[in-house]
Amino acid sequence: MLTKVIEQSKIDHFTKWFERADRIVIVSHVSPDGDAVGSSLGLADFFDSQGKTVNVIVPNVFPDFLKWMPGSKDILLYDRYKDFADKLIAQADIICCLDFNALKRIDDMADAVAASPARKIMIDHHLHPEEFCKITISHPEISSTSELVFRLICRMGYFSDISLEGAECIYTGMMTDTGGFTYNSNNREIYFIISELLSKGIDKDDIYRKVYNTYSESRLRLMGYVLSNMKVYPDCHAALISLTKEEQSRFDYLKGDSEGFVNIPLSIKNVCFSCFLREDTEKPMVKISLRSVGTFPCNKVAAEFFNGGGHLNASGGEFFGTIEEAKEVFEQALQKYKPLLCSECPKSGK
Ligand code: 5GP
Ligand code: MN
Structure with missing residues (x-):
């Protein structure tokens, strides 16, 4: 069993938004890393499974070693498709801000996100979150945003709807933000979560190879x-x-x-x-x-x-x-x- 890290009131609040929402946009930080991409795609995969229209938008390109990730081809790069992205951001019912704590971390996207009338939720693990979201799920004691995404989905009651692809993305974020579980990784619940992700069929050894051993x-x-x-x-x-x-x-x-x-x-x-x-x-x-x-x-x-x-x-x-x-x-x-x-x-x- 996992500790209830995220406050129940926030789970309830977000669940209410979620049930009414149709269009959801997920944004993450500039120069996206494994956790930014992993948490975004993991959450997007879940939203997609619930019939929502979901778009992941990041400020600029992410590294090649993350391009194998399921759904990564659909990630919208703001510096290339600004007009389209602005439209999606403006028309979203919900904007999920993943793996960053301050608007300046999303560079040129900040104005569009700040101006959007969408309901905004932050899911993050950096210290000192700024107040630009109605719901702020901020847990610096948790080693990755991807882990928080897993916890959120489970607490909403949808563990069974996490797909193999979603599990792969969540695992990738957990792995990269802990250097392959070599730092910030002494919380035993991390390994309980990994066990749950393995039950979805992920091949963790293959994910490690794809991320760390495919360099030029x-x-x-x-x-x-x-x-x-x-x-x-x-x-x-x-x-x-x-x-x-x-x-x-x-x-x-x-x-x-x-x-x-x-x-x-x-x-x-x-x-x-x-x-x-x-x-x-x-x-x-x-x-x-x-x-x-x-x-x-x-x-x-x-x-x-x-x-x-x-x-x-x-x-x-x-x-x-x-x-x-x-x-x-x-x-x-x-x-x-x-x-x-x-x-x-x-x-x-x-
Ligand atoms: P990296 O060394 O991988 O670029 O960044 C490591 C971590 O440092 C990031 O996850 C982020 O929390 C933080 N970081 C990197 N660059 C900046 C920056 O320019 N400003 C701030 N506030 N944090 C940064
Ligand atoms: Mn992170």
Whole structure:
């Protein structure tokens, strides 16, 4: 049995909306990841099974390694089909906001979503949700939005209507937001849910292969290159990797190719904080990705130094300046947080 994580009043409230709704739009965050796509498609599959008209809209393209997911071909990219998407958003009875906590996380879609008269529900697990939805289901203690989607569907009484395809999507989101169940994954109910998803017929080993082991050759060579230039700060239990625009074009970089790179330095003994700086190819900025092990709050560093945010162990931000300047800011952050990095690193001294 699962704990009743979502408040009953919210389940009842949403069920009332749901029963009356016909057109439902699901939106998720910019540069959608496995949880954004997985939770959206998992919920969409359920709505579809109940005869609703459902559309998933995301701000921009998602990585190739998620394109096998059932229903992914029907996801509407806002930056390509803005007019059509605006119409769907304006005419929706319900808008479900999945895996983001603030309107700015959906970029150019924010105005259309804010202006729509649709009833809005947030289902998310990021800290500090903004108030732009009538129903806010926000649970930072839950490791993925996909898990919350599973919990919502079950609590509404529709477990039996989750299809194999829906289960595959939910599993993918749970898996990717926990790094294949290697972090944020000690809640035993996660494994109860996986067991339920297996009962739907998912092949979890195959899903892992499709997500993590279908990269291009150039991506692997790029990884080798990036790691060969890695800088380690042993005194701060930290490491930094980076990628310039020039390097991206040299390795035929495709969006998503550096997905997961930021986690690799955490496999070094004594490193508990990792930073990846990547020059953006569209905007004049450096995208920052931060990861930590243990209780070091990398979201604090993201907020304080890089105008960003996120989770305790996975956060990010943006830096408007050169990559060299971003490195300097990172090193300033290391100096400031050195005492905490030393005291909080669970790998130090071992
Ligand atoms: P990633 O490193 O995978 O791009 O992002 C990891 C997490 O950091 C995301 O799930 C999100 O919570 C947070 N994040 C990434 N970029 C930003 C940003 O620019 N602003 C904020 N507020 N959070 C971000
Ligand atoms: Mn997520």
